[in-house]
Amino acid sequence: MATYKVTVATGDMVEAGTNNSISITLVGSYGESRRTTVSFLFQPGKEKNLSVHCGQDLGPIVLIRLHKWRLFLEDAWFCKDVRVTAPNGTLYRFPCYQWLEGVTTVEVREGSGKKLVDDKLPILKEHRHRELAARQEAYRWKNFAQGWPRCLSVDSIFELDSNIQFSRIRATNFTGFLIFQGASHFLSGFLLRRTSWNSLDEMRTIFSRTQGRDIGGCLACCPLPFPLH
Numbered sequence: 001m002a003t004y005k006v007t008v009a010t011g012d013m014v015e016a017g018t019n020n021s022i023s024i025t026l027v028g029s030y031g032e033s034r035r036t037t038v039s040f041l042f043q044p045g046k047e048k049n050l051s052v053h054c055g056q057d058l059g060p061i062v063l064i065r066l067h068k069w070r071l072f073l074e075d076a077w078f079c080k081d082v083r084v085t086a087p088n089g090t091l092y093r094f095p096c097y098q099w100l101e102g103v104t105t106v107e108v109r110e111g112s113g114k115k116l117v118d119d120k121l122p123i124l125k126e127h128r129h130r131e132l133a134a135r136q137e138a139y140r141w142k143n144f145a146q147g148w149p150r151c152l153s154v155d156s157i158f159e160l161d162s163n164i165q166f167s168r169i170r171a172t173n174f175t176g177f178l179i180f181q182g183a184s185h186f187l188s189g190f191l192l193r194r195t196s197w198n199s200l201d202e203m204r205t206i207f208s209r210t211q212g213r214d215i216g217g218c219l220a221c222c223p224l225p226f227p228l229h
Contacts, residue, residue: 003087008022026084028059063108063127066100066107078100092111093110107131
């Protein structure tokens with residue numbers, strides 16, 4: 001009998017916890033454990049400790065599977081990380097930092113940086129191929145317009161997985177900034193302008209020094225449709 005000590009940490013952001021059922025499977029070089037329930041209640045910023053009993057030593061733990069299951073209502077869960085201590089005292093870390101939504105199983109590799117040539121076990125090779133296929137499906141590109149940078153092939157940000165979208169806090173700040181800038185540009189006459197700029201000096205009369213810095217910082221990712229020089 002081999003006993004593994006497991007610590008599962010929940011992120012500390014708002015609504016990171018869940019009342020859905022979370023269970024875990026340990027996968028080692030010599031085999032894997034049975035699916036073991038962690039808890040039915042997770043609170044933001046808290047950790048859950050449990051013991052996973054196996055009939056034999058699993059060898060080095062190479063990945064874990066986190067299973068999320070709901071009985072009634074969906075309640076997304078943000079997993080920060082998982083730490084596994086083997087019977088010989090070896091500590092394995094599994095950084096997760098992602099949302100689990102719906103009835104799902106997520107595989108997380110051990111945190112040591114590995115290259116493709118380091119994946120000797122078939123299960124690790126299969127995991128890498130599945131992860132690559134999932135990313136290729138999530139990050140599909142399209143041409144927005146001729147001469148513009150390519151963008152994600154979605155019609156709305158709500159089509160994206162929660163792990164790709166902005167966090168609620170960042171999205172709120174971004175929206176507030178856009179409203180403030182939109183109001184400033186409207187009051188300054190920028191949004192109602194129907195003619196071309198005559199000179200750079202004319203632009204300076206519209207945009208304050210602070211607004212100019214904001215625009216300059218955005219040009220790297222959002223180029224304007226008209227030249228500034």
